[in-house]
Amino acid sequence: MSPNQDSESGPKISRREALRQGAWGAAGMLLAGGLASGSRAAEPGKTQPEAKAKSVIQIFLWGGMSHNDTWDPKPEAGREYMGEFSAVIPTNVDGIQIGALFPELAKQADKYSLIRSMTHGNNGHETAAYLMQTGHAPGERLAYPSVGAVFALFKSPGYTGMIPPYVVLTKPQGRFSEEGFLGPKFKPFATGGDPNAMRFEVEGVVARNITDDRQKARRELLGKMNTLGNLMAASPQMVAAAEAKEQAYELILGAGKEVFDLSKEKPELRDRYGRHTFGQECLVARRLVETGVPYVVINYPGGWDTHKDHFQTMRRQAPQLDQGLAMLLQDLSDHGLLETTIVWCCGEFGRGPKVDWQPPWNGGRNHYGKVFSVLVAGGGFKGGRVVGSSDEKGEEVKERPVYPVDLLGSIYKLSGIDSGARLPHPMGAEAYVLPAASEGAKSAGLLTEIM
Amino acid sequence: MTTLPLTWAVALGAALSSAATAEIPANVYESPEPAKPAGRLDEIVFAKLSSLGFQPALCSDAVFVRRAYLDLIGTLPTAQEAREFIENPAKGKRRELVDQLLERDEYADYWAMRWGDILRIKAEFPVNLWPNAAQAYHRWVRASLAENKPYDKFVRELLTSSGSNFRAGPVNFYRAVQNRTPEGIAMAAALALMGSRADRWPEERLQGMAVFFSQIGYKPTSEWKEEVVFWDPLRASATAGNTAPGRDAIRAVAQPAGDEPATPAVPAEGGPRTAMLPDGTRIELPADRDPREVFADWLITPENPWMAKSIVNRVWAWLLGRGIIHEPDDIREDNPPSNPELLAYLERELVASGYDLKQLYRLIVNSSTYQFSSVPRTSDPEALANFAIYPLRRLDAEVLIDAVNQVTGTSDLYTSAIPEPFTYIPQGKPAVSIADGSITSPFLALFGRSARATGMENERDNKPVPAQSLHMLNSSHIQNKLEQGPNLRAIIASGGGPERILEQLYLTILSRQPTADEVAAALEYGSAGEASRPARSARSGRPGRGNRFVPTRARENWTDITWALINSAEFLYRH
Incomplete structure (x- = not known):
């Protein structure tokens, strides 16, 4: 109608086109500016076509979950090691037993494999979290992006969804900058809100008490009152600002946000996921993957840093993890999505296999990076297997160590991302998706036994 | 005492009558005075602009007050500060304001923030200064800025201090690098103090400069994460791979179960004695002097072009959004200044003032060049490169x-x-x-x-991304502030009618009076709400706190108007 409104809603022809061309990533642009010369040049967007995995759901058990009490039980080790959780249960796969806190996961063991020999030896939260999610040693000269940001970089050129390519439910991990040197564009989109609430209020997308009519009226008002912006609408800064705003409105007023509307799911299904935040996060994760979002992190609501009150916390949290994760695997499978979706679940490390009964811990477990467990499923990972093992007390790797580059390398491989590809660094520094063996990164090989 | 605001419908009539004197929007932003040179700096810039055929305009008082506050102290003027400045008839009021701002506490806060970026003041990952050290480092930077320490002195202290990272702030310069080798430190010093990216230097040059930083020792103390940075000519504290021992000690403490123990190396005897200055001169290091001092004394010599060039270019870029050499930390021969004479003039002035940074700010901010309008006359990129306009930049x-x-x-x-x-x-x-x-x-x-x-x-990185728009436009974080912020509530409840409220909102948010068109648009929004969106408040409204007679919808409308102002380019951008 008025020229003001036009400038608010942007140039009509190119807008949708621009959005379709991977508007959330625009990795190509970044590459053009950031890549000098290099032997192993990255070609983000050129993920191998034969790649099985299209998406990843990472369940991050912040704080570090005990391996002894969960997926690598040591019933013979006695109370000193097993504390209150000496019971184990069989699973639906012969020969695999897990801790009795996970009856639901026991019914799904054919869908996942357990790595019982994950190791990096780092016992600091932030350094271990960095190591597990970048594969690079903390304290190197560069701050690498996390695996999710790497997915956003490689997947966004071909990604046409309205939802950002790297989503975290619901709060960012916040211990290191997940985007690393790739810059804010590759930051995870943190939803905020609580999917277990009456309405999942995704920060910035679904606002409380603001109807679509009011949104539209406001937008029109802004168009009229944006005096300087309208005066300078042709300037490059204002064009860039208008594009960002347009994309935001695609989510605020568009259909894309329906992915967050859990009322579209049957109440019975929601019940099966569990009427708790984690359970409903798992359901949102499935819906996100269904619409093609390449990388979803569930940053576990509540922590696993159980120096104290360990057994109490485990008794409270483990059943929710069990219910939500088991149902996620089942539901992904029911939707035919497990084939194309990698699910991986672990903390930044495990917890001390020997219980600390002394004050002030009074029955706690401390940080333990020497050996711990990881659950992987889907997207080309076989189910019903166990990779590696720890010793009889869960203190050392007994056979087949798995290092962070082995795990991440396998995830990249299944997703068609070349681990040796060069990453675009703003200063043109040499940086690759994963460190090579020549850079001193420990490796015992990809997880070919389950791929 | 709150009085009921007039209803929107009543206000509309009054507003429409005054809207007859519609202004051209640019007048809000520009001064009627023609732009003329106010000193030598301007003469240099104006000469260049006229040779290129650009005709700049001066910004209005309202733009200036906002710009000067944001640029000098990183803080918005209050409504009262903006109004007083705009209404002040004094001739020299811009100059006077600059002097006042330079003495405010926020000056040191804001510029310590900028320096914090350059000097990497961060406790944790990836530079790992640790909290106490980050605070000590910042305290020293902030105090230096507050007392207007001469810049050469600032640089020398930064490069030559020794002591505990928790007590001697500037020693953290040598700790705030991820790659704590002599080369890594040389690169950090070149970047921060010479505006040069040493990874582009000839290998020999970088190695030669690294020699100045090859005798730095780091020694842990019994206090957790404390370490002493000192001149260690015998390299008594050296370990393999040039990794600082303090760091390994810290690692060892942090990771008792770590499987990569540090292997102490046999201290190297002597080490290189010949260093090379960045200008290519070889220099024999005296055995009785900390080589860091030798380097610092070379760097701060007035005849040496690096330091003065880098700092005047950086300050210019901070104030005007773009370096005379651009990027401001990419000074090299094949990246020439857009106006060499201007750069040389600023360097001379800085040296002549005794490296007085506040004087440098004064010189720049009081120039007509700094006070140009941000409204472009041309899309020629040369206009931007030659400072014919003040460029739009999103607020940090x-x-x-x-x-x-x-x-x-x-x-x-x-x-x-x-x-x-x-x-x-x-x-x-x-x-x-x-x-x-x-x-x-x-x-x-x-x-x-x-x-x-x-x-x-x-x-x-101030480039806009959609997630930021989502946040400003639609997050509960911002919406709660708009709905519940006591300052906004006070303005809206202050009475005096919608136009008074609007004026106060504009002064508070945009540091200027609204135009007649803007008043009309706002009031129309309110009245349209009465007529055509009756269902809205029924669904979304909640009874008001404090005064339950204030119609909820009226408050919603005010919220939406402030929302629009906060989402306007004029609020979000330096202009």
């Missing part, structure tokens, strides 16, 4: 959230979740004054605050 993350909080009367929570117990900053402390880059909030991270990993200017 910290400045933006402080502005939102000032306008609404609210505050944010800043924390660092890494060391336990977690760090919390007292409520109400502005984001620009946060010492440590590890202390943060989701907003600061989202809006591109520097990660303080490399010390590059471009680590601070």
Whole structure:
């Protein structure tokens, strides 16, 4: 109608086109500016076509979950090691037993494999979290992006969804900058809100008490009152600002946000996921993957840093993890999505296999990076297997160590991302998706036994 | 005492009659005075502009007051400060304002924030200064700025100090690098103090400069994460791979189960004695002198072009959005200044003033060049490169959230979740004054605050991304501030009718009076709400707190108007 409104809603022809061309990533642009010369040049967007995995759901058990009490039980080790959780249960796969806190996961063991020999030896939260999610040693000269940001970089050129390519439910991990040197564009989109609430209020997308009519009226008002912006609408800064705003409105007023509307799911299904935040996060994760979002992190609501009150916390949290994760695997499978979706679940490390009964811990477990467990499923990972093992007390790797580059390398491989590809660094520094063996990164090989 | 605001319908009639004198919007932003040179700086710039055929215009008083506050102290003027300045008839009021701003506490806060980016003041990952050291480093930077320490002295202290990282702030310069080798430190010094990216230098040059930093020792103390940085000519504290021993000691403490123990090397005998200055001169290091001092004394010599060139170019870029050499930390021969004479003039002035930084700010901000309008006359990129306009730049993350909080009367929570117990900053402390880059909030991270990993200017990223728009347009974080912010509520409840309220909102948010068109648009929004959106408040309205007779919808309308102002380019951008 008025020229003001036009400038608010942007140039009509190119807008949708621009959005379709991977508007959330625009990795190509970044590459053009950031890549000098290099032997192993990255070609983000050129993920191998034969790649099985299209998406990843990472369940991050912040704080570090005990391996002894969960997926690598040591019933013979006695109370000193097993504390209150000496019971184990069989699973639906012969020969695999897990801790009795996970009856639901026991019914799904054919869908996942357990790595019982994950190791990096780092016992600091932030350094271990960095190591597990970048594969690079903390304290190197560069701050690498996390695996999710790497997915956003490689997947966004071909990604046409309205939802950002790297989503975290619901709060960012916040211990290191997940985007690393790739810059804010590759930051995870943190939803905020609580999917277990009456309405999942995704920060910035679904606002409380603001109807679509009011949104539209406001937008029109802004168009009229944006005096300087309208005066300078042709300037490059204002064009860039208008594009960002347009994309935001695609989510605020568009259909894309329906992915967050859990009322579209049957109440019975929601019940099966569990009427708790984690359970409903798992359901949102499935819906996100269904619409093609390449990388979803569930940053576990509540922590696993159980120096104290360990057994109490485990008794409270483990059943929710069990219910939500088991149902996620089942539901992904029911939707035919497990084939194309990698699910991986672990903390930044495990917890001390020997219980600390002394004050002030009074029955706690401390940080333990020497050996711990990881659950992987889907997207080309076989189910019903166990990779590696720890010793009889869960203190050392007994056979087949798995290092962070082995795990991440396998995830990249299944997703068609070349681990040796060069990453675009703003200063043109040499940086690759994963460190090579020549850079001193420990490796015992990809997880070919389950791929 | 609150009085009922007039209803929207009544206000509309009054507004429409005054809307007859519609202004051309540019007049809000530009001064009627023609732009003329105000000194030597301007003569140089104007000569270049006229040779290129550009005709600049001066910004209005309203633009100037906002610009000067944001650029010099990173803080918005209050409504009263803006009004007083705009209404002040005195001739020299711009100059007077600049002098006042340079003496405000926020000057040191804001510029310590900028320096914090360059000097990588961050406790945790990836430079790992640790909290006490980050605070000590920041305290020294801030105090230096507050007392207007001569810049050459500042640089020399930064390069030559020794002592505990918790007590002698500037020693952290040698700790705030990820790659703590002599080369890594040489590169950090070149970037921060010479504006040069040493990874592009000939290998020999970098190695030669690294020699000046090859005798730095780091020694842990019995206090957790304390270490002493000192001149260690015998390299008594050296370990293999040039890794600082203090760091390994810290690692060992942090990771008792780590499987990579540090292997102490046999101290190298002597080490290189011949260093090379960045200008290519070879220099024999005297055995009785800390080589850092030799380097620092060379760097701060007035005849040496590097330091003065780098700092005047950086300050210019900070104030005018673009270096005379651009990027300001990419000074090299094949990246020439857009106006060499201007750069040379600023260098001379800085040296002549005894490296007085405030004097440099004064010189620049009082020039007509700095006071040009931001409204472009041409799309020729040369206009921008030659400073014919003041460029639009989105407010930095910290400045933006402080502005939102000032306008609404609210505050944010800043924390660092890494060391336990977690760090919390007292409520109400502005984001620009946060010492440590590890202390943060989701907003600061989202809006591109520097990660303080490399010390590059471009680590601070103010380019718009959609997630930021979502946040400003539609987040509960911003919406709650608009709905509940006591300052906004006070303005809206202040009475005097919608036009008074609007005027106060404009002065508070945009530091100027509204135009007649803007008044009309706002009032129309209110009245349209009465007529055509009756269902809205029924669904979304809640009874007002304080005065339950205020129609909820009227308050919603005011919220929407302030929302529009906060989302306008004029609020979000330096202009």
